Amino acid sequence: MPTVLVTGANRGLGLEFTRQYLAEGHAVIALCREPSRAKDLQSLARGSKGALTLVAADVTDGDSVRRAAAEVQGAVDILINCAGVIGARGQRLGSIDYEDWRHVLDVNLMGPARVCEAFLEHVARSERRVTVTITSGMGSLADNTSGGSIPYRTSKAAVNMLMRSAAIDLKARGITCVVVNPGWVKTDMGGPNATLSPEESVSALRRLIARLGPAESGRFYNHDGREYAW
Numbered sequence: 001m002p003t004v005l006v007t008g009a010n011r012g013l014g015l016e017f018t019r020q021y022l023a024e025g026h027a028v029i030a031l032c033r034e035p036s037r038a039k040d041l042q043s044l045a046r047g048s049k050g051a052l053t054l055v056a057a058d059v060t061d062g063d064s065v066r067r068a069a070a071e072v073q074g075a076v077d078i079l080i081n082c083a084g085v086i087g088a089r090g091q092r093l094g095s096i097d098y099e100d101w102r103h104v105l106d107v108n109l110m111g112p113a114r115v116c117e118a119f120l121e122h123v124a125r126s127e128r129r130v131t132v133t134i135t136s137g138m139g140s141l142a143d144n145t146s147g148g149s150i151p152y153r154t155s156k157a158a159v160n161m162l163m164r165s166a167a168i169d170l171k172a173r174g175i176t177c178v179v180v181n182p183g184w185v186k187t188d189m190g191g192p193n194a195t196l197s198p199e200e201s202v203s204a205l206r207r208l209i210a211r212l213g214p215a216e217s218g219r220f221y222n223h224d225g226r227e228y229a230w
């Protein structure tokens with residue numbers, strides 16, 4: 001069974017990826033900032049017969065991400081960049097909080113870059129060689145008819161470009177890089193009025209991820225498997 005690595009694994013979509021891949025029999029490496037406080041992950045680990053490994057990593061801290069990579073010995077077949085923040089809500093021109101913006105870019109854009117760089121060789125020596133970055137429909141230029149949310153939108157548009165370049169740069173090594181929109185999901189970030197449960201979103205994303213290969217690299221997908229307009 002392929003090994004899956006998930007960032008932001010202690011809650012929300014990352015926790016659900018961890019739960020579902022474990023249930024399917026995969027080995028899962030769960031990255032989160034504070035494993036000692038990640039009660040749900042700890043309880044999954046206790047029942048996992050060694051299939052779940054918890055590793056500390058703050059994606060804004062290069063040393064922390066590199067230490068996490070040094071702790072992981074085996075190959076990583078599927079790397080899922082899930083950690084993310086939305087930042088302060090309602091930011092338009094005239095009300096931008098530049099510190100907040102910097103932090104959102106650090107987590108949502110540079111975080112996936114740090115993780116992909118640190119785990120590049122783990123992915124390259126695996127069978128599947130797939131990296132998936134959870135972006136958002138809010139990162140689509142084509143879809144932006146309502147404006148606002150400048151830190152979040154720009155971070156997701158930029159991570160889309162990052163992964164599009166990574167797909168080209170890593171093609172020769174057989175590594176597949178895609179970005180996916182999980183839909184509007186009931187998590188701390190999505191809130192209670194969202195349209196999808198984490199179970200529904202992650203089940204759909206797992207079906208999509210299962211069929212990814214070099215032919216799909218460099219694409220932007222919706223959770224239902226259709227391509228999303230950049």
Ligand SMILES: NC(=O)c1ccc[n+]([C@@H]2O[C@H](COP(=O)([O-])OP(=O)(O)OC[C@H]3O[C@@H](n4cnc5c(N)ncnc54)[C@H](OP(=O)(O)O)[C@@H]3O)[C@@H](O)[C@H]2O)c1
Nearest residue numbers: 008011012013058059082083084136184185187188189190
């Ligand atoms: N929910 C939605 O409707 C929706 C829609 C579109 C896209 N997305 C994207 O889906 C992904 C997951 O979102 P979610 O809804 O599951 O959000 P969430 O419930 O708020 O969870 C966010 C996760 O990111 C982690 N994280 C934040 N900053 C971090 C850092 N510096 N280093 C490591 N981990 C960090 C959090 O860890 P802590 O507990 O330590 O803070 C948490 O595990 C994000 O990339 C988000 O942008 C979500």
